[in-house]
Amino acid sequence: MSTLAYLKSFFKDKDVASVTPTSRFCVRTVCRPIDFSKDITVVEYGAGAGVFSHYLLDHMTANSQLHLFETNAILFEKLQQIDDPRTMFYDQSVEYVSELLPEHIRGHVDFIISGIPFSFLDAGVKSSILDQSYKFLRDGGEFLAYQTSGHLEEPLRETFGNVKTSWEWRNIPPMTVYESTKE
Numbered sequence: 001m002s003t004l005a006y007l008k009s010f011f012k013d014k015d016v017a018s019v020t021p022t023s024r025f026c027v028r029t030v031c032r033p034i035d036f037s038k039d040i041t042v043v044e045y046g047a048g049a050g051v052f053s054h055y056l057l058d059h060m061t062a063n064s065q066l067h068l069f070e071t072n073a074i075l076f077e078k079l080q081q082i083d084d085p086r087t088m089f090y091d092q093s094v095e096y097v098s099e100l101l102p103e104h105i106r107g108h109v110d111f112i113i114s115g116i117p118f119s120f121l122d123a124g125v126k127s128s129i130l131d132q133s134y135k136f137l138r139d140g141g142e143f144l145a146y147q148t149s150g151h152l153e154e155p156l157r158e159t160f161g162n163v164k165t166s167w168e169w170r171n172i173p174p175m176t177v178y179e180s181t182k183e
C-alpha cells in the first residue's frame, strides 16, 4: 500500500524523490550503527510513509524517543497512522529543524537518519541543515544518511570532519549509505 502512496506523491512533489519505500535491506544497513539496547533519541528526516520509523519503533526501548519530519501531505497522513507514545510528528521542512525540535534535546540526540534528497538543495540550505543537525547531536552521536549517489560525502566531511560510506545495491535504486560521527 505504501508504494501506491509514494507513486501518487512522486508525480506531484519532486521532493519525494522515490517511487517506492526503501527496501528492508537498506533500512537494516543504514540502522546497523544503532545500539537498540539503550534508551535513545532518534530524529528522522524525510520519514515518508514510515518504513524506517516502524523498524526503529520495533527495536527501540520503551523509554526511547522518535521525532519524525515529513513535508509531503499524502505521506505525512500515512505516517500519522503510527500510534505510539514514543513518536512526535512534524509536517515541516528540516530546514527549520532547530526551531521545531524541543530545546531540551539540543546536544542530546543519539542518531539522525536522513533520506531527504540533499542533491535538490542549494549549498547554503544543505550546510545549514547539516550544521543544525551537528548541534542537536550529542558527542558521539551519528548522522546516518542514504542517497542515490555519493554527492553528500564532501558536505558531511566539511561539517563532521569524518564520513564513512558504503553501498547498498539491494534497493531500487541502489543507495550510497553515509555515517558521520560528532567527535
Ligand SMILES: C[S@@+](CC[C@H](N)C(=O)[O-])C[C@H]1O[C@@H](n2cnc3c(N)ncnc32)[C@H](O)[C@@H]1O
Binding pocket: 015, 016, 017, 018, 020, 021, 022, 045, 046, 047, 048, 049, 050, 051, 052, 069, 070, 071, 072, 075, 092, 093, 094, 095, 115, 116, 117
Ligand atoms: C527518498 S524519500 C524517503 C522516504 C522514506 N524515509 C523511505 O525510506 O522510504 C525522501 C522523503 O523526504 C521527504 N522530504 C523531502 N524534503 C524534505 C524536507 N526538506 N523536510 C522534510 N521532509 C522532506 C519527501 O517528501 C520524501 O518522503
